Amino acid sequence: MKAVSHDLTREESLRDIVARVVEDGKDYARAEVALVKTTVTSKVDAVKPAVIFYAVALVLALAALPVLVAALGMALAIWLGVAGGLAVGAVIVLAMAGLFVLLANSRLKQAF
Numbered sequence: 001m002k003a004v005s006h007d008l009t010r011e012e013s014l015r016d017i018v019a020r021v022v023e024d025g026k027d028y029a030r031a032e033v034a035l036v037k038t039t040v041t042s043k044v045d046a047v048k049p050a051v052i053f054y055a056v057a058l059v060l061a062l063a064a065l066p067v068l069v070a071a072l073g074m075a076l077a078i079w080l081g082v083a084g085g086l087a088v089g090a091v092i093v094l095a096m097a098g099l100f101v102l103l104a105n106s107r108l109k110q111a112f
Helices: 014-111
Strands: none
Touching: none
């Protein structure tokens, strides 16, 4: 067996060891935060064009919705007159919106 020699002239105190461990831990935490920040930034940069396309698609869909409701109303105007057809078309779309609100509420209740 080999004898372990200790350098008695340079003994570290417990305080020095703990301070070094704490500093090493802080350095590790900073490195992890930097890694996560870099990862998130790269993913956001990759997704940004798709988000812009989704936003444009949503705006176009919202612009088309009144036209769709008016077209539905005009189709119903054959039987109900113009005002009646437009009113029924609007009620149908509002009922659909209410259904989506109910679905969203039930999902939120399940989540919480």
